[in-house]
Amino acid sequence: MNGALQGARLATRRGREGKLAAIAEFDSVGLRYGTGGEVLRDLDFRLTGGGFYFLTGPSGAGKTSLLKLLYLAQRPTRGRIRLFGEELSEAPRESLPPFRRRIGVVFQDFRLIRHLSAFDNVALPLRVAGASEEEIEGPVREMLAWVGLADRASARPPTLSGGEQQRVAIARAVINRPDLLVADEPTGNVDAEMAKRLLHLFTALNRLGTTVVVATHDVGLISASPGAEMIRLENGGLADPTGMLRNPPAGRA
Amino acid sequence: MMLDWLFASPADRRLLGTSRFRGPTPWVIAIMSFSIMIIAATGLALANTAGSLTRAVEARYAVEIPNGASNLDALAAALRSAPGVTSVEAVPESEMRRTLERWLGPAAQSADLPVPALVNFDVKPGLALAPIERRVRAIAPGAQISAHADRVGPLLRSMRALQWLAFGLVLLLSAAAAAAVVLAARGALDTHRSTIEVMHGIGATDLQLTHLFQRKIALDALLGSLVGAAAGSLVLLLLASGASFAGALVGGATLAPLDLVALLLLPLVLTALATWVGRMAVLAALRETL
Secondary structure (H helix, E strand, O other), X not given: OOHHHHHHHHHHOEOOOOOEOEEEEEEEEEEEOOOOOEEEEEEEEEEEOOOEEEEEOOOOOOHHHHHHHHOOOOOOOEEEXXXXXXXXXXXXXXXXXXXXXXXXXXXXOOOOOXXXXXXXXXXXXXXXXXXXXXXXXXXXXXXXXXXXXXXXXXXXXXXXXXXXXXXXXXXXXXXXXXXXXXEEOOXXXXXXXXXXXHHHHHHHXXXXXXXXXXXXXXXXXXXXXXXXXXXXXXOOEEOOOOOOOOOOOOOOO | OOOHHHOOOHHHHHHOOOOOOOOOHHHHHHHHHHHHHHHHHHHHHHHHHHHHHHHHHOOEEEEEEOOOOOOHHHXXXXXXXXXXXXXXXXXXXXXXXXXHHHHHHHHHHOOOOOXXXXXXXXXXXXXXXXXXXXXXXXXXXXXXXXXXXXXXXXXXXXXXXXXXHHHHHHHHHHHHHHHHHHHHHHHHHHHOHHHHHHHHHOOOOHHHHHHHHHHHHXXXXXXXXXXXXXXXXXXXXXXXXXHHHHHHHHOOOOOOHHHHHHHHHHHHHHHHHHHHHHHHHHHHHHHOOO
């Protein structure tokens, strides 16, 4: 990418005062399901536009719940969330779809539509956004080729291996160049080589301005991303309550 | 355009799979449509018959002279000359005896049996009867004048009640068809819950999702209501062509051209109702989610 373009992108990520603009801000956010206890509590942090974040923590710490808040599948039960500069924690549900279109999500369980081909699954975000079939064909074929599934375009998810399904899910999440990419254990079902390629894809998207949040236990993935920042959850709260925790991988320290 | 949703792209059609003929909805709607067609036709025929009967008797009166009348011709002539009387028909004694024969047998022909005299007459609508009564009583002091409407009143009331019952049943069946569509829509939403979650997650609006289901519901409803209406029309045609049976059943009742148009529109009305109800059910269910 040339320097001018990179500079322009960086400028858009900065506020008037030259500070990097927040793409997501959590203010005293808590979440509980039904009448149970809080699965997330007192979350105060901000994600900077164009940042690359790893979300870590033990199983049950609330990583998936935090991601759900980020990709607007859940409202907080208390506190406020601002996404893309808009207060969305109590926004009317009709106003949410345009924001969701700016978010790419890689689910832990893939969530592919079983009766659609890999091509149709990847094309979904573009179709929802109103792209024509002519506009869809090229990018989807290119994306499928990139994740190594060019010859599996017409295969349906039940006929794909776990790793192949994972790659389709990732292709679907990034096909429309989202502003925010949220991935829940994206390398859980792929081999080391594919994990490296996926990380490369995430990094490339990040360089183009996409904010990336990856929930993972994969130490190798974290170690391979020295520029990334860490958010660690424990028992539903930030391990560093100031939200400023930086826990660089060993290789970077 | 309001009907854009009806012309979904192949990609949109693939989203809900190709299970149109697997569900019971078209068949439930076909049964409802068939029943509605038959009941609506019966209701309309009853309404037409009641209307014809009402028109036929509303201005018709009978003069009855209990012990017969030797001056029947004079009475008929007096009635004919009365202002406002449009027609007069004296019922011959022989016909009266033939009528009585059904109950009394051959004894009805006995000269010892006094047979009442009867003269039917029609008047212009709204005519006051008092001057006519005076004319009649001047010739036959014991004569009684009665309105045909009073005699067939109970029958007409029964027919009107049946007619409204039929229309009520049409409404009930339509409501039942709507309820079946709501259940089918909720079933379809449950079946496709994971698809809906994914679509919502990537930014699909409620309307985009509703259009997918609405189209499927409309096609199912159209198919079902056309099949039902076709079967109903066939049965009605068979009834109409079986003159002896149909004649006895409906007393020669007929359907006017406008009635036929209304019956032919029934499948479309039922489809529109099902589509609207299905749309509302899907929208309501989607609003329960984030």
